[in-house]
Amino acid sequence: MLIKVFGAAVQGIDATLITIEVNSTRGCMFYLVGLPDSAIKESHQRIKSALQVNGYKIPTSNVVINMAPADIRKEGAAYDLPLAIGMLAASETISSEKLGHYLIMGELSLDGSIQPIKGALPIAIKAREEKFDGIIIPQQNAREAAVVNDLNVYGVSNIKEVIEFFNGTRQLEPTVVNTREEFYAQQNCFDFDFSDVKGQENVKRALEVAAAGGHNLIMIGAPGSGKSMMAKRLPSILPPLSLGESLETTKIHSVAGKLDRNSSLISKRPFRDPHHTISQVAMVGGGSYPQPGEISLAHNGVLFLDELPEFTRSVLEVLRQPLEDRNITISRVKTTIEYPASFMFVASMNPCPCGYYNHPTKACVCSPGQVQKYLNKISGPLLDRIDIQIEIVPVPFEKISDQRQGEMSSAIRERVIKARQIQEQRFALHPGIYCNAQMTSKLLSLYAQPDNKGLTLLKNAMDRLNLSARAYDRILKVARTVADLEGSENVLSHHLAEAIGYRNLDRENWAG
Template sequence: MLIKVFGAAVQGIDATLITIEVNSSRGCMFYLVGLPDSAVKESHQRIISALLVNGYKMPTSNIVVNMAPADIRKEGSAYDLPLAIGLLGANETISSEKFSRYLLMGELSLDGSIQPIKGALPIAIKAREDGFEGLIIPQQNAREAAVVNQLKVYGVSNIKEVVEFFNNERELEPTVVNTREEFYQQQTDCDLDFADVKGQESVKRALEVAAAGGHNLIMVGAPGSGKSMMAKRLPSILPPLSLGESLETTKIHSVAGQLRRGSSLISQRPFRDPHHTISQVAMVGGGSFPQPGEISLAHNGVLFLDELPEFNRGVLEVLRQPLEDRQITISRIKSTISYPANLMLIASMNPCPCGYYNHPTKACVCSPGQVQKYLNKISGPLLDRIDIQIEIVPVPFDKISDQRQGEPSNIIRQRVIKARQIQEKRYTEYPGIYCNAQMNSKLLAMYAQPDDKGLALLKNAMERLNLSARAYDRILKVARTIADLEGAEQILPNHLAEAISYRNLDRENWAG
């Protein structure tokens, strides 16, 4: 008897339909074909135990299981449930009448309980696209998948529930999530606030400009000057995620298994801060079983690299292409996978090995050569891709002891949102461009051209600081953002002057 059950394989951040064909005939052998990996092959033992514990018999006939398409590698333990249901259907233990209407995924424990899986959201999207009536997945993943409308999502905790459902002995309750209500309720929840930051007005201004234009930023300052504190508060002033951005971000975290159990959509911008011992693969993604890396997990959010020179140089260099193209393509012999990487890079570092170069009160014990060598750990091309380079000095005592709170994040956020709205309107006709940091050369020529006084100022700065052509473009982008924050149509010399002041790390004027 031939039975067909449907599952899905996750590739990148999308899912592919997998048809599990089970054929029962005379004999006593078991064959599993269709390019399964070791975890899929081991499902045979888990299925036998789960069925026996719950009072069902494993088929004793000759069984051939094919997982089609046979040229796609099937990975992981999430195929346990559809395989088990297919075997029971081939044995006529359960009715196969409803198999074509549902997509199933789930890992089985030896007692028949169903464990959570990765990638429930892209699997649910695929189930709806292919016209399935419903999706049966582990209870822990039900809310995550239920954000997909026009699809019945059933969360189950034991294989017995699934068997009884197909035998019309039990009704399963679909999981219902009010996606928009939950999404908008959680958007403004943020534990960290800029009101807690004492002083540092110039740095807060630089962070506001970075948030308003989606610019990359690096902070250079002595230990304890507040670099990490302010970086962690950046998401509180970024514009809220749109529903589309939230869905895309949730898909990435779902594939990586990073979603909290029982959660639905990610409603706040991601903030990722990997340790400096991170490997290249963990940063960009990939591996034997390709997974998104930190730059993709930070998509639509912030990637914070603390103590930037301590990162392996190779890890930093792999950031160059994603920062330009806003996506990362991982190529292997048998497959090519692309992950989105539209992020803001925020970095921090000490100015020298001892940490006190340019400190107002403590003397630096490093020679100019040591300072330059320390800075040289970060390549010039990478620094060129960082629009805003700001020096940060320690907060004086009178500021620290001041009991008055600073400007709260919600006030700064309103200015940022207003500037972003100006940019969205400006780039309506240009798909894929939403903020000034994404402008190409054509758009720079159209919207970021200074007047004659501004050009003279910019020429003088380029010659004195020996800036590259990429740095020239970055200055214009930042100046355009500063003008947008003020609601100005044209870029004025004062906007350019502020943008030029955010190039503190240009080599010729840094280490003396």
């Protein structure tokens, strides 16, 4: 008897429908074809044990299973459940009447319990696109998939439930998630707040400007000056995710298997801070079976690299193209996958190997050559993509011991949201541009052209402070954001003056 069961394969952050054809005839052999990997080939033993433990017999006939389309590689143990159901239906142990109405995925344990899978959300989206009545997946993934509207999502914990459902002896209850209610309820809950930060008003201002314009930022300062502390609080002042951004971010984390069990939509912007020992593949994505890297997991959020010069040069250089194009393409012999990578890049570093160059009270023991060599670990092309470079000075005792609470993140966030709304209106006719950091040279001439007084200030600053030519566009972008925070339609000289102050590393005499 020939039976068709439907599953899905995840490629990139999208799913492809997989048809599992099971043909049962006289004989005693088992064949599995259609480009399955080793984990799928091993499924026969897991299925056999799961059925025996639950009182069912595996078919003793000649079974041929084809996973179509055959040119797409299928990987992982998530096909255990549809394979088992197909084999039982082909041997007429269960009814095949409703099989074609559902997409089925799940990994089997030897006792028949069903383990969670990766990519439940894109699989559910594909099921809705293909007009399935519902999807049957592990209970742990049910809430994740239930954010998809107009689709019945059935979470199951044992293969016996699925068998009885298709035989009509059990009713499965669909999982229901109020997507909007849960999404908006969790948007303003943060573990870290800027009110905890003592002093450092100039750095907090720089972070506010960076958040308002989507600018990349680097902080240079001595150990213990608060670089990491403030970076971790940056998501609390970023604009909240829209539902579309949240869905896209959740898909990436679902494919990577990074979602918390029994969770639904990601409601807060991601904050990723990989260790400096990370490899190129882990940073940008890829591998034998391509998976999203840290830059994609930071999509719509923040990628924070602490102690930037400690990262290997090859890892830092692969960031150049994603920072410019806001996506990453992973190419292999048989496939090419594109992952989104639109993130805000934030980095921190010590000013020298000992960490105390330019320190107000501690002497630096590094020679000028050592300081310059340390700074040169960050290439010019990468530095060119960082708009704001801010120097951090350690907080004096008077500020640390001050019991007064600083400005709360919620107040800063309101100003950031207002500035972003101005930018949304400005770039409404420019698809793909949503913040000042993404402006091209053409848009700069339209929206960030300073007056004569501002041009004179900019020229003098570039001459006197030895600013590089590459700083020109960056200064204009940041100045446009400062003007937006002030609600000013034009870029004025004091906006440019503040933006010029955020170009520390462009000064030729900074490293002595």
